[in-house]
Amino acid sequence: MNPSHTARLGLSLAAFWLAACIGPAMASTASQVPHAITVIYSETDKKAADEIEPIIVAIENDKDLIVYRVRVATGMELAANEARSSGHVNPSANTGAGGIAVIYPDVSEPYRSVFARIIEGIEEQSRSRVARFVLSANLNPEDISNELRRQNVRVVIVLGRNGLKAATGLDRDIGVIAGGVLSIPEADARNISVLSLAPDPALLFARLKAFMPAAKRVFVVYDPNQNAWLLRLAKEAARTRGLELVSHEASDLKTALRIYQDIFASADPRTDALWLPQDSTTVDEASVLPLVLQETWGRNLVFFSSNVAHVRRGALFSLYPDNVEIGRHLANSALGYLSSGGQGPRGVLPLKAVRLAVNARTAGHLGINLAGNQIALIFPEQ
């Protein structure tokens, strides 16, 4: 069954509004006066009403509560708005989704599993099943907006660049938390919170120091259009760790290759290391990676990468995403948004939920002892 159908089914079963009414009686703050709760439900939704009946009866048994039942013939949204406009009622909804939705693209395996694990983490942390929207040709932004409104979703977690794109068409009062992307233009990140897939340079450098205590300099070649935000963080992180980050900008491959050659000519393997960020301009798989693999091996130079596949090829280590943990982080951000009434951090955050991948062959070549490290992935596999 389509998850969104499942969510809809759940939502229709729970299609009632539980309005906590801190009304005039509450306003008097007389502790002897019982609290009043109004349950508003639609007469058209018989099934939901039947299912909620035992819950209401249980609430009614509490002597400190008075329950008012209001059956409406209109849609629930209208009833809620009316209740809210009365000024005495603070409506809260039981949508079955906890006010959080996830929008994500329909990608092929194995990336589909990545999103599945992230959503697993979101649900674990939010302690409820979130509403899911799988982006497809049949689902346009207006449909999503309508559905989010209908389910009273106040914050969405969008995964992947396509999810982010879909979020731009949503109502402005719906908060957006983004994950599953490397980075987005800084102007676009002003109003939303983005958890990048780029591992936090601070963690990378900490790991480098653990493997190579004598490290003093880290070389990196990057395209400012892609990684200016990350390099700002990296410089600060390097300073904290007592490292000098020698960064070179390159906006094309040719320039990048020339810089790499210069680095290899001048680097001291006893104290220097090379970092390959996630950068499609300066980290080309066809030309840069073979050069880096060959030169770093020949010169016994430590090289680490933000891309775990490079460890398979020969990078000493990488930090790759812990998907369930990412989900938990995103859920926390969404819950924070809800509890703070729409306030929360904005901008792009680097990834802290990471696991360690190491190439034991390269470590052996460099004379690095891996014992005692919590390693999630070891290459080569055989």
Next chain:
Amino acid sequence: MTRTCIKLLCTLLPLAWTSTAAAQPLVEEDLAMAYGDKATVSIATGTQQALRRAPAVATVITAADIAAMGAVNLDEVMETVPGVHVARKGTANTALYVMRGVFDANNPQILMLQNGIPMTLMFLGNKGDVWSGLPLDNVARIEIIRGPGSALYGADAYAGVINIITRTAADTHGTDIGVRAGSFGTWDTWVQHGGKLGPMDIAAYLRVGDTDGPKETIAADAQTLRDRTSGRPPASLAPGPMNLGRDAVDASLDLGYDKWRFRGGYKLRDKVGLGAGIGSALDPTSWAKSERVTADLSWLDPHIARDWGLGFTASYLHYADTVPTNLLLAPPGAKLGATVFPDGQIGGPNKWERQVRLSAYAIYSGFADHSLRFGAGHDDLNMYKTATYKNYLINQTTGAVTLTGPVADYSVIQPFMLPQRRKVSYAYIQDEWHFSRDWTLTAGVRHDAYSDVGGTTNPRLALVWDASHDITAKLLAGQAFRAPSFNELYGINNPVNKGNPALKPETNSTLEAAFSWQARKDMQVNVNYFRYTMKNAIRAVANTPGSMLTTYANSGEQQGRGFELETVWDVSRSLRVTANYSHQRSTDSATNTDAGYAPRNHLYARGDWRFTGGWQLSPQVNWVADRKRAFGDARADVPNYTSVDLTLRSERNKGHWDFAASIRNLFNATILEPSLAPGTAIPNDLPQAGRSFYLQATYSL
């Protein structure tokens, strides 16, 4: 049939191009830069990676590989592995995974593991003759090690080890329902689920299916030969079709909680046709049944303390191999010696096994440049019950059979075997010593103490040199052993072969040199050279020269050598080519002739072409050549064959449906697997399926 195939392709290919799936290049680009290529992502999102236990010549087949090759059965995967050819046994057409020229009618020289636990049954020392295949829908990965592995794995890791890793909750998200139907009245349906049950990871799988099996013709059988001299009307049912129908149920449950994992499994094979017959005489009506129940509990903490890792496993197996209909050893009207059997010679061997295995290991990495692994275990392997039904008695001196009347219970009077029990205790140690920059020496030794065949100690040595950033060289030496099966030790009242309780384990010493070369950024090349010597090989030896009556003895010696070359080349983002070529020459030392059965040359190649709309087309070709006859078999060499398969499948790019279509043996090549020497029983070898196809649909909730 050809027309059907063409129609099928004509229907599916346009469907492929017009698939409504929207490509997600941007998303995948981001993910690829974070998680790496698809192969790395699969590893990074799965439960655990391949076991890095010891340097070896190994192949890992992933679920993605399995899907690409269109394989639905383990046998189809094994045929694609370098150095391996899948031969067949006449009885039930059971697969024999022949590695590097080591052939035996029962295939006990391969250790088959499921999630690291032996699947070996004691009666024949193999996976069981009523096997009827293993489905792959629930398989996450298959690890195949060629060469000796007894220093770590113990008995039967002789020619190689196959470890089947099933899916856990990390490999399955949500619920998948699948159905597959194809030639020979074959259908399968399955459901699998992966998710959470409170704090627990849960994965479950259920598959039900059946088939009538291919009806390839056996032109002549053992009875055909007897008929020639019987002076009676022919009794043989040949020419006639092999009986290869079966019903199948497979179920498993996988629960994970913190460091604990529990697995339960059930495998039923019912109404299993006997192929060319248990007595090499066609038996169209009888059938056998096997039922395997497994459970295991394991605990693993790779970082229990500084420099220490620890793990243990306890496992249980119950296996019942029964013949509810009894079996025709010879057809009605057959004359055996001087006796005519009006209803045929009928036998019903039944056996039940119960196995408990306990093992524990520890890893210590506290010494500089050393990583130590040591472990110990105990196995209680009990064939606790046997039952024999038949309508004849055997003269134990002459081997002559006498008709006794209707089928009766001979479990006490003249059983095929009495219950037997074996206990094994073992311990091993391995040290991986990084003794110099780019050089590692791994040394290991294991001792196994058997309650019935004594002790055996098997060492292994591996020297690995990381010669450059793109070349690794390995030099491997090791000794392996195979414990005699209960049938070889204790078989009694068999019309032909008699057990020998004095048997010792047979051994295999192997030397390998292997090179791994990242030839280009998109091309990996592996090549290895091997040579081996088998000693004390267990063979059925004639009681007197020329006699048909034999007794098992440690009498054989075989030598072999060869090489395997394999490559994976990512030609472009949408095309990957996988190919391997294997060559081997194995010689029986006593006769100085080819050991027979196994192909000297074997080539396999597959292309995986991903095209618009998230579809993948994978043609594959398999060339099997130069299979000589064993000593004493005067028949011409087994004919070479080239088979081509074609698989088209969707890659879960859209919605909840997935489809696959596969044509096997597209050009209807004649495929024959050798029958046993000297070829008098099944003279024309064992014919395998011609062209066939299947269609498959999967729906993901």
